[in-house]
Amino acid sequence: MDTQNAVSVSLDDIDVVVEGTARKVTDMPTLERVANLYASLGWPARASGGAITAEYSAPSAGKGPWDLYVVTPTAAVGVATKEPHGATRWRF
Template identity: 55%
Template sequence: MEIEATNLDIYGGEPLPWSRVEQALDNYIGGPGSPAFLSTVRPDGRPHTAAVGALWLDGGFYFTSGPATRKSRNLARNSACTVAVSLEGIDLIVDATAAVITEPDTLERIAARYREAGWAVEVDGAAFTAPYSAPSAGPAPWQLYFATPHSVVGVGTAEPNGATRWQLS
């Protein structure tokens, strides 16, 4: 993956290193106290934002959603999305493209990761089921999505402060 950094700091600071983003995202799983917010585009162009139980793995965000939810219906029509997270020392806005994941080995691997984090999820066909989920996910079964990042903006909230945009290709 090629990464191009653009310094957005208006105070003359150095660009933030991509390694800071990677370190902050290492083993990230969103949930109570560290939510991830997914923004999608409604058919009329207005934004829609909802908290999701996202996890960072394989260079992007995995998250779940029921097919009847607003975010899933939006993504079926327009795969463009943004994931926003506030991590230790840095806030991130990740512009991405999301796709439903149905590959059995990936579903099992991601379900295992969610179980390690405390969510009793199981693979059922090409989706997930569990005794519970976040209300924003809608009723089971839940589809697994992968958000492939294209651009990331990071704002340092601890020293060294700064702001940087990374283009990923």
């Protein structure tokens, strides 16, 4: 499995792409913390069998269980979408 990946987000004044290495999370305390956060936001998620489960999800998510990954960043690129514009790259 290729662990190299990129995560992108478009904010009000900057677009950011973070490159990094992904690692599957299987420890129950972390899974429970994430599931509880989702549940507090209205999605009845729970940690079970080393993954996140729920009775339902968005159709685009497919059928669970869903694995959780943490990304350790190695680099990022930011491109400003408002004046004065510009771009930069960070290495971690």
